[in-house]
Amino acid sequence: MASPSQSGNGSGTNWTPDQPMVSIKDVHKSFGDLEVLKGVSLDVMKGECICIIGPSGSGKSTLIRCVNALNDIQQGSILVEGLEVNDPNLDKLELRKKVGMVFQQYNLFPHKTAIENIMMAPITVLKQDKDEVAEHANSLIKKVRLEGKENSYPGELSGGQQQRVAIARSLAMSPDVMLFDEVTAALDPETVKEVLNTIQELAEEGMTCILVTHEMGFAREVANHIYFTDFGLIVEHGAPATFFDDAKDPRTKEFLSQIL
Amino acid sequence: MVALDHKGMSDNRTAGTSDEKVFEVLLPVARQQRSQAMIERLEGTFRLNLHPHHAIWMFLLFILAVGTAHAQAPKELISPIDALIKWSPFILWGPEGGLTGFSLNIIISFFAMLFGTIAGVALGLMQISLLLPVRTGSWIVTQFFRNSPWLVLLFTIMLLFPFEIDLGFVVIPIPDWMKAVIGFSLPVMANLSEVVRGAVRSLPSGQWESAESLAFNRRETLWMIILPQCFKRMIPPWINWYCILTMSTPLCSIMGVEESVTYTAQALNAEGDRPELLPVFYVFLLLIHFIYTYPIARWSIQLEKKFAIKL
Amino acid sequence: MELFGDYFKQLYDTSGWNFVIFYDQVEWQRFVEAIWTTIKLIIACLIFSLIVGFVGAWAQGAQSKIVRNVIAGYIQFFRNTPPFVQILFFYFVLGNLTPSYDAGGYQEAYIGSFGWAVISLGFFAGAFNTEIFRSGIEAVPESTVEAASALGYTRLQSYIHVVFPLAFRVCLPALNNNLVNLLKTTTLAYGIAVPEMMYTANQIWSDNVNVPEMMIVLFFFYVGLVAILVYGMSRWERSMKIPGYG
Incomplete structure (x- = not known):
């Protein structure tokens, strides 16, 4: 069990890099009578990029929201660098310093400029020095290729640009794991590419990523491992090559035949 | 999501600009609320939002007032409830059913609404005139009367209007309540003028253009095409203004018009201004106004919902 | 100022338009005090109504159904009864029930007419807020x-930095x-004798018999105030x- 009172990025846990960075074990989650997750288990090693795919309503978004404690779980365990997410006394700030999340609908703060969106959380939540944060934020703006858009408000940016600001905003917290919840689903087709490129670069730099996506081509190219969920269970998983070309389960086959 | 359940979503009347897509993602309800505020700014009034159970709270307050008054009242004097029963016909209808008291509030509100509507529609149509001087002049008049406090307007008319008009062959007396009617009809006129202008402007310009292409002249377009379409959307704010007007009629008690507040004060005076009678009588006064306004306000909401779907 | 006063004095002598407040020192004092009272009244009502609005909106999000119903009842009550009767109710009924102190021979209420005007109008506007x-x-x-x-x-941080700034912009x-x-x-x-502009104007025209002149001043004052506020x-x-x- 982790010691939640420690501060700093994961320094106080007994987690070591040879253990899974995110370890999900037998997770059950219901909304009222509706059981969305019926015992899901998966491990993500440091530097790995995994994709979760599956039909809508199969529980993939719920799963990664649980990793970030946006949804609580009824049963099972989720360990993030040794930190138990299902612990009622969980220090949520400690968790959220480790885990960054990007949403389908960007969810930028519309009353703040792009750069302010990026700088807000480190200043108010982490109480970091303003100048250092500004410097970091500027390098992140460059990283997501939005130079010149620093002082634009979200309402003045395209969907793809907003989504890249959202990615930069998460990165500003220097997380160890990034969660991407169908980040391209709300975008125009022409802007999907720019967001995917940004994510790919992140993955290649060694960021641990968990993606929920419908972009099969992207998943195949970027992911180390693919998980297919249906009706709240992981039906099949494997490395991209074997998964896409040599699926065993009939449900996976059917899904892939519809989507590819 | 809580935000999407908001009641206003269904009666958004000015939706549909180009940035809809971006906006919906971030602040779905915000723009609707902004446009609602703009409509309210134009019409000068809030939508009254009522539910039947709210009436229950009014009655509970009344019972509470009566209860505390009873507890306080000395035994040898007439009890607050008996005093109220004794005086309520006087407050409602005046002595011997003389159509004063609360009934005068209603009479004043009817006439003020009648005159205010006629003048307001005329002023509103002048505001959309093609002649610049007419447009500017009516705009100034509208803004002036909209932005003056009702009490100031009422004082002006009560004090400066003659108490009789001599037409040479006949002298028409003007009683105070009739002056109050004029005083109240002025702000109603100005606000309804804005309602008319807003309703006409809210119609898509395609209506004007298609009428023009069918060779209607401006007058025909206005009367046969534009105004019939505006009519429906002017009804809810019109009713709303009637409610506000009715709730303002007690103001003329300041000038001694014999309406409900004046008579309540007189009744209390006749009972020797006993402090324990005050809550009962004033809550009764609030209650009769509430009972009268409440169904009308509800009706206006229903109409608005009905029209919002059809439009 | 001299010139200004002389002009209005002359206007009175020549045309009979008696803008007494502009040349008579005593009436001018009265007028200026009324301006201050009015502005103080407006600001006090404004602040109080905003506080009522905040508390009310917060309470409407409460878990308890009773609390929510009480707030809903309050809103409907203040929206659907005449504000003038509300003021009278507060001043005469509640003012009667609140304690008073001995101010050298007569009883002085802790909350005077100004206070009751603020409370009553604050609750009235607060219902809308x-x-x-x-x-x-x-x-x-x-x-x-x-x-x-x-x-x-945290919940509080997100309220301070995100929800409130956004909500405020939306409802502005x-x-x-x-x-x-x-x-x-x-x-x-006016109805409970707060010496604000309406009341003072009434006193001035009673003393000087210059109703039309004071009416003009009143209109300029209020339409001007509204214009400044709207701008x-x-x-x-x-x-x-x-x-x-x-």
Whole structure:
């Protein structure tokens, strides 16, 4: 069990890099009578990029929201660098310093400029020095290729640009794991590419990523491992090559035949 | 999501600009609320939002007032409830059913609404005139009367209007309540003028253009095409203004018009201004106004919902 | 000032228009005091109504059904009864029940007519503010709050930095409408003898028999105040507008 009172990025846990960075074990989650997750288990090693795919309503978004404690779980365990997410006394700030999340609908703060969106959380939540944060934020703006858009408000940016600001905003917290919840689903087709490129670069730099996506081509190219969920269970998983070309389960086959 | 359940979503009347897509993602309800505020700014009034159970709270307050008054009242004097029963016909209808008291509030509100509507529609149509001087002049008049406090307007008319008009062959007396009617009809006129202008402007310009292409002249377009379409959307704010007007009629008690507040004060005076009678009588006064306004306000909401779907 | 006063004195002598407040020192004092009282009254009502609105909106989000119903009842009561009767009710009924102290021979209430005007009008406008703030908070999507909490914001931090600034911008136009209405409604304090502009003007014309002149002054005063408020508010609205959102 982790010691939640420690501060700093994961320094106080007994987690070591040879253990899974995110370890999900037998997770059950219901909304009222509706059981969305019926015992899901998966491990993500440091530097790995995994994709979760599956039909809508199969529980993939719920799963990664649980990793970030946006949804609580009824049963099972989720360990993030040794930190138990299902612990009622969980220090949520400690968790959220480790885990960054990007949403389908960007969810930028519309009353703040792009750069302010990026700088807000480190200043108010982490109480970091303003100048250092500004410097970091500027390098992140460059990283997501939005130079010149620093002082634009979200309402003045395209969907793809907003989504890249959202990615930069998460990165500003220097997380160890990034969660991407169908980040391209709300975008125009022409802007999907720019967001995917940004994510790919992140993955290649060694960021641990968990993606929920419908972009099969992207998943195949970027992911180390693919998980297919249906009706709240992981039906099949494997490395991209074997998964896409040599699926065993009939449900996976059917899904892939519809989507590819 | 809580935000999407908001009641206003269904009666958004000015939706549909180009940035809809971006906006919906971030602040779905915000723009609707902004446009609602703009409509309210134009019409000068809030939508009254009522539910039947709210009436229950009014009655509970009344019972509470009566209860505390009873507890306080000395035994040898007439009890607050008996005093109220004794005086309520006087407050409602005046002595011997003389159509004063609360009934005068209603009479004043009817006439003020009648005159205010006629003048307001005329002023509103002048505001959309093609002649610049007419447009500017009516705009100034509208803004002036909209932005003056009702009490100031009422004082002006009560004090400066003659108490009789001599037409040479006949002298028409003007009683105070009739002056109050004029005083109240002025702000109603100005606000309804804005309602008319807003309703006409809210119609898509395609209506004007298609009428023009069918060779209607401006007058025909206005009367046969534009105004019939505006009519429906002017009804809810019109009713709303009637409610506000009715709730303002007690103001003329300041000038001694014999309406409900004046008579309540007189009744209390006749009972020797006993402090324990005050809550009962004033809550009764609030209650009769509430009972009268409440169904009308509800009706206006229903109409608005009905029209919002059809439009 | 001399010249100004002389002009109006001359105007009176030549045309009979008696703007007594502009050349008579005593009446001028009275007039200036009325201006201050009116402005103090407006600001006090405004602040009180905003506080009532905040508390009301917060209480409307309460778990308890009873609390929510009480707030709903309060809103409907103040919206659907005559504000003038409300003022009388507060002053005569509640003013009668609140304690008073001995001020050298006579009983002086702790809350005077000014205080009751503020309380009554504050509750009246607060009923509208409650609704406005509530709808503003509802306008902030749950997902934006979620994004804040995913960034490690506590509930309070996300309220201070995200929900409130956004909700405030959303409800500003409606709030401004209400505040303009409140400004005009403060004249009702006349009914309980608060020495504000309406009341003082009445005294001045009673003493000097110059009703039309004082009426003109009244109109200029109130229409001017409304104009200043509307201008200030619309500038503020524009500066607070969220860029890119219509």
